[in-house]
Amino acid sequence: xxxxxxxxxxxxxxxxxxxxxxxxxxxxxxxxxxxxxxxxxxxxxxxxxxxxxxxxxxxxxxxxxxxxxxxxxxxxxxxxxxxxxxxxxxxxxxxxxxxxxxxxxxxxxxxxxxxxxxxxxxxxxxxxxxxxxxxxxxxxxxxxxxxxxxxxxxxxxxxxxxxxxxxxxxxxxxxxxxxxxxxxxxxxxxxxxxxxxxxxxxxxxxxxxxxxxxxxxxxxxxxxxxxxxxxxxxxxxxxxxxxxxxxxxxxxxxxxxxxxxxx
Numbered sequence: 712x713x714x715x716x717x718x719x720x721x722x723x724x725x726x727x728x729x730x731x732x733x734x735x736x737x738x739x740x741x742x743x744x745x746x747x748x749x750x751x752x753x754x755x756x757x758x759x760x761x762x763x764x765x766x767x768x769x770x771x772x773x774x775x776x777x778x779x780x781x782x783x784x785x786x787x788x789x790x791x792x793x794x795x796x797x798x799x800x801x802x803x804x805x806x807x808x809x810x811x812x813x814x815x816x817x818x819x820x821x822x823x824x825x826x827x828x829x830x831x832x833x834x835x836x837x838x839x840x841x842x843x844x845x846x847x848x849x850x851x852x853x854x855x856x857x858x859x860x861x862x863x864x865x866x867x868x869x870x871x872x873x874x875x876x877x878x879x880x881x882x883x884x885x886x887x888x889x890x891x892x893x894x895x896x897x898x899x900x901x902x903x904x905x906x907x908x909x910x911x912x913x914x915x916x917x918x919x920x921x922x923x924x925x926x927x928x929x930x931x932x933x934x935x936x937x938x939x940x941x942x943x944x945x946x947x948x949x950x951x952x953x954x955x956x957x958x959x960x961x962x963x964x965x966x967x968x969x970x971x972x973x974x
Contacts, residue, residue, distance in 0.1 A: 719743035721752045723772050732934025734924030735763055737891040738831060739770050741901045742800065745908055746773070755798045756790055758783045760812070762804040763837045781812030784819035787826040798908060799826040806836045809845035809871050816877075823882030823916035827907045830873060830919055833926040834945060841929035845871045848948055852931075874921050874954040884916035886955040890923040892941035896951065903953070910958050923949055 718724055721743035729735045746755050752773050759767035761780035768775035778786035787801040808816050808830050816828070835853055836842040843853035843860055848870055850859040862869050874886045885907050889900025900922055907918035923945050925937035932940060 719747050721746045721755070721772050723770050725769065727770070728766050729763070730926075730928040732925055732927040732937055733763075733837075734833065734891040734922070734926075735767075735831065737897060738829065738900075738922055738924065739767065741891075741897070741904055742802075742829065743771065745901065745905045746798065748905070749798075749908060749912070751798045751908075751912075754794075754796060755800065756794070757800045757802050758786045758790065759802045760807045762807050762839075764802050764804050764807065764831070765838070767802055781807055781810070782815060783807065783812060784815040784824070784826075784828070787828075788819055788822075788824045791824065791826045795825070795914070798912060801826055801828040803828060803830055804837065805830070805832045805834065805844045805846040805873075806839075809873055813845075816873075817880070820877045820917045820919070821880045821882045823884070825911055825914060825916060826918075827904075827911045828917075828919040829904070830921040831924050832873070832921055832945075832949065833924045833929075834870070835926055835929045837926050837929055843867070846873070846949075848944060851944075853929075870948065872949065874919070877917075877919065878955040880917075882917050883919070883955060884957050885910050885918040885953070886921075887919075887953045888921040888923070888949060888951050890941055890946060890951055892923070892925060892938040899951070906958075913959070915958055921949075923951075 727736050755773040757775045760783045783801050787799050791799040832846050834846045835844050842855040847860050852859050874888050877883050887903035889903050890896040903920045907920050910918050927934050927937040
């Protein structure tokens with residue numbers, strides 16, 4: 712009988728600390744599955760900063776580094792330069808990447824640093840109590856925006872589309888946005904992660920996969936309501952798909968596809 716499911720070797724078989732309905736666990740599994748499929752468990756390193764991402768090292772069965780809040784790209788840069796044959800994953804939330812760590816992210820991307828960022832966008836600060844994040848949608852409620860985000864209110868501004876912002880930089884080679892609100896989007900997101908990891912291991916430039924993820928606790932929703940809200944509110948503003956792809960053709964894939972009549 713063929714096995715339909717097995718626990719990824721790159722994930723530690725322990726109970727998750729994440730809230731019910733949170734997307735982080737799904738994203739962890741996707742990362743682990745791709746690493747296992749690529750045979751890179753012994754050569755993978757994840758950098759996970761302050762925020763909900765701080766627990767990632769409890770679940771991944773490979774090396775990890777916990778940089779200071781927002782400094783994850785700097786740590787990933789140093790690690791990848793010293794260990795270019797390793798897969799380096801910079802795992803960040805929207806508060807870490809799009810707020811305190813914005814400069815680190817932009818300059819690493821502009822330099823074309825050869826690590827992969829997994830950017831978890833749940834449009835709110837998760838661990839610290841549900842404050843408004845740079846990615847919080849207009850009208851979305853937060854503890855620091857009790858009447859909803861209003862661009863006309865001083866200090867609130869507009870939500871940032873990180874992939875579109877980074878797409879203007881020459882150092883970025885692959886930028887994609889997925890979601891984990893339903894099985895179809897989960898499958899597509901895994902494909903984006905695989906593409907980014909393969910590009911990194913070929914030595915191409917900066918790669919990032921942004922992943923829209925539900926946060927039922929801080930959205931004050933049930934898990935079912937939260938996945939519906941991703942579909943109805945987040946995806947229309949943050950469109951899914953490959954935002955930028957200037958990767959070189961994979962030599963192995965190109966060799967496997969021959970024109971008709973060529974032997």
